[in-house]
Amino acid sequence: MTELLRVAGLTKHFPVGQGGPLNRGKAMLRAVDDVNFGVGSGETLGLVGESGCGKSTVGRMLLRLIEPTTGRIEFEGENLVELAPEAMRARRRHMQIVFQDPYGALNPRMTVEDIIKEPIEIHRTLNGRDARDRVLELLERVGLVAEHARRYPHEFSGGQRQRIGIARALALNPRFIVCDEPVSALDVSIQAQIVNLLQDLQADLGLTYLFIAHDLGVVKHISDRVAVMYLGKIVEIGAKRALYAEPLHPYTQALIAAVPEAKPRASRRKAAITGEIPSALNPPKGCRFHTRCPKVMPVCREVEPRTTEPKPGHLVACHLYPQEAPAPTPAA
């Protein structure tokens, strides 16, 4: 599989204004810290983690909706971080995003037709009649009908609004879509419809997804490979079967164990990890997970673990695994 996207050393530190101008910028929120991964063409990479782990910041940086502090984002071999704003805007035709809250992402004063047409008009890919035909084609593509074109977002249910958001993201025939918690706000019976739609679109249009979510079940279902983030770092990345069947990192193990399964009593057990997620303003020294890790060792409190590859294609950043050989980075 050829790589469509490769991210290296991606980092985002937000300066946090604390009071007056004299000490502004002294505190740094280390939202994303030295993140590396690749996404193959036509693949879905799942990105999971709890709130504040930096997963959404990663997604937005890929499209430079948030500017990275440092790092490279290579899309089809070109480093997007170095592009001038005009050139970057042109690249965004090929890279789109679908947000969690379809209501917040759709302008309530625009009709569905105008919402879907907007990117076409901005990029001037089609005109007049053709643009309108394209809107109707997209509506049908996402399971809506032509008569919906004249309506406004508030007339739709949450699931239908997410379909509108997806139609808009597809308007310019992108190759890559960041799906940022696209089903988290939806009712359970509607979630499955949207997940199936995203999979159908991928199969038909050859799309590549970065699928960001906190729901491990949904991520497992839709992804080919999965990356797990904790406090701004990727702690583990691997093929989904291997990662779920044999998670290497204690955090991944805890995360999977914490999912309540729809099997009575079988799954009633003690919490795998205690404590809360530390602040990204002041992340723990050494391994960032050491304050909650059930397998913590002295070295974890001092030394940040390197990313290694204990099994082919399965990378982990944890002192439980031999540290001497650094991972050959391009493998992921």
Place this chain on the structure above:
Amino acid sequence: MSLLSVRNLQVLFAGEHGEFAAVDDVSFDLAPGEVLGIVGESGSGKSVTALSIMGLLPRPPARVARGSIVFEGEDLLRYGERDLRRIRGPGIGMIFQEPMTSLNPVFTIGDQLMETVRVHERAGQKRQRDRAVEMLDKVGIAGAERRLDDYPHQLSGGMRQRVMIAMALICNPRLLIADEPTTALDVTIQQQILELLLDLREEFRMAIMIITHNMGVVAETADRVIVMYAGRLVEQAPVDGLFARPAHPYTRGLLDSIPKLSDERERLKTIPGTLPNPASVPPGCRFEPRCAWRVGACAAAVPPLAAIAAGHDSACIRHRELPVQ
């Protein structure tokens, strides 16, 4: 004997085009010490049911049009605000999805916990403080003594939910209503809070009504489950029976549409269509327009609850014909 007995509850909301029933003809019981799960999606009426029990419905637009809610032998619907206040706290406590909506941002958590003790026990200052510390300790807040002076915004979401639980339990209620208590929390914190609730249930010997959209949460916590759809109770069963032999097409659809960690299917099964608009629900079975098993009779009349097994009821006229799963 039931701790709580809800009979034929109907709650109407005033809408643009007249009143509609957000909860319609709902009946169920809750035994002392039992954990009852109420599952449903948006508009199912699960939260409205809980608010009716607490006497906390927004009135207007809501009103209870019919039914009874009997708690320890007394019909709460006949009570005025003053009597309800006597029940809330020592009788029934409640926690919500978003603790910030229930905690007052301008008072310390100590003030709020101590006030609760003061109101319900008329205890002195020292006793109030001791109780507050004791409760924070019980809900797993480390350094409880120091935490009394914290304001709600200084706490994480998980910690706030623990404080909410401490406030609800400080009067030792016989029933705790937990409305989506972990929905806003991360999965590792959710697990801690659910475990805490079950531990406290043992310790306080209280019943819990846990309202959630998450089938996994129900499976891990409940003794018995009620499934609601569009304002109606469609199925109720002991938790094992519900997951082993779901007897309503909606319950089956809901269980099938969840992607499970243990499963390898290529496609998810879906329930077609969308949830009905509460103001214009189908006349017969409310699930009929989305149901793969529908026949003419389903749209004609509201299906009654029929017994499938001991304690297991389904509001589906074709429940006998559904294939065994």
